[in-house]
Amino acid sequence: MAVAASSIEQALAASIPSLAQQPRPFRVLDPRGDVCGPEPELTSDDVRRLYRWMLFGRLLDERGLQLQRQGRVGVWGPMIGQEAAQTGLGLALEPGDWVFPSYREAITLLMHGLQLSDMLGYYRGLYWLADPNRTGVFPMQIVIGDQTLHAVGAGIGFALQRQPHVGVAVVGDGATSQGDFLEALNFAGVYNAQSLIFVQNNQWAISVPRHRQSASETLAQKALGQGITGLLVDGNDALAVYAASHWALERARSGCGPVLIEALTYRIGAHTTADDPRRYQPPEEIEAWRQLDPLPRLRGYLEHRNVWDEDAERIASAEILAEIDAAIRDAEALAEPSYASYVEATRSGG
């Protein structure tokens, strides 16, 4: 019973799942800071706070690199270029939400209540000092993607105990290749976990470019295969990231389903201070993304509304640098614990 190949192919067409549309990134501000999408309900104070945290991140990055060069911290993972993704998420989090981060969203963690001195203590070479149960911030994850399952497990735990909190995983584009990442999306869907999986797609996993991580057109669409909602967001637009994160968090919190957000951004700096991106990152690509710097974009929006100006920038910068330097002093004043106290702390109470 030979059947012509063409008729099989025709019949198969109806049996191949496909994306009805390729998503376009959700955006509120265009690169000049002009409004091009629905503005979230935020007061001027909220938006100023958002911008101040972006500035905080930019200045902290500069100080972090200096500290590393001076041998005062072991390693530093620059955030430059990704401040909108990190602050937009940070502003949307509610107290009681739990963040399971990677190591490149320091601002999100600080916005959620982690003390900078505790974080710098970690960079100095101590383990995680702040109580995650109090701060809602779990230790930075080094095994790429593992924390996705923890955020989903926490989201299942919150749902089972009827607590209005969300387990949030923050990962990079490289993590989306991990089996644990896909298992986490799958579990999240099956259990309707109160979880948000937030991917900062900065286009590079150390030296491996985005297109070498996955043949998938977007990372957001990986959610579809696991039966959950995916969202593609302009990660250099802080208002868009805030609005999308807020929507996703409320959706998850109310038991309407977990969400995967892909925030499109770019790693302007090196992977860490131990990396040499000149070996692989095209300078013209970096330059093109520098033109999409998230800070001037939100600053333009603020200035159009006459709620920010050069003076405000100068004053805020001076305050921030003083805060950072105070935190550095506090972190460096932390007594080095004894090895015995470490061993004691690791000992099970059971």
Next chain:
Amino acid sequence: MQATWRPRGAVAEPRVAERSEVVMVQAINRALAQALAADERVVVMGQDIGKLGGVFRATDGLQARFGAQRVFDTPLAESGIVGTAFGMALTGLKPVAEIQFMGFIYKGADQLIAQAAQIRARTWGKAHAPMVVRTAYGGGVRTPEHHSDSLEALLLSSPGVKVVVPSTALDAAGLLLSAVDDPDPVVMMEPIRLYRAARDELPTELARVPLGQASVRRTGDDVTLLAWGAMVPVALEAAADVAAEGISAEVIDLRSLAPIDWRILDASVDKTGRLVVVHEAPRTGGAGAELVASLVEHCFYALRSPPLRVAGDDVVYPPQLLEDVYLPSAARVAAAVRQALQD
């Protein structure tokens, strides 16, 4: 990963013996029920553990009794099971997760060893993960590939994870209850071979067996036999055999491999001066290596002959029809005891 094999006798309800004797898998079921009833934070999760009641029926009837919010099936992904159990444990739940066969635990080992077991250390003791991983292990029941592994050595060099292995029905229940109480990850390795072979009379209210305590199963003066799980009955059989030759062997059931009860072990070896360790896992890098090394350190001057190991060979676990050659037998253990006595 799905086993097509079904344990012998798994479908029919196990024969209930006279008095109120139950087999090990029923004792585990009873302990889970007691833990679920006592503490609403306890949840039981794993593949096929819901309606089916587990491929060995360890969770039989628990979903019907406690509901699908507390006893639930998971997708077929070991890393997902352990990783989400860890996340749940952080929120205050006490998950008891089942990994169907220990040979599949590698997929969840990263989440167990690198994540759940390390959170206490990584947070200076501020966060911890009260969770249990139950897993069926060991050979001797003609299972297909990857169903017979004894992977305790993988866990012994992983600080932060406790490991218990029962050899009796009472201990299975008691160790499981203590594991649920424990504030940190505990793996309970359940010997498939004893699921329906070990039987005990169980009290209405099950008693806890503290973690980290070995049990002397037979007292003796000439040689110390160390075993755990399915090797305990083998060691006891060997001890009975050599007793006829006038050799008095002390058999210690470790019950807990992490932590190890050095107090009881040291005292026994100091008394007998001879040591034979029995385990199913391959000899090289096995738990026996650690036990012998430490006991030589602790009891060097009491030793009267070189400590010996009766273990699996350094080969991949053999196919069903060859496993009886691989597995330590009472005859092999008895031969090692005689050798220890000759030196």
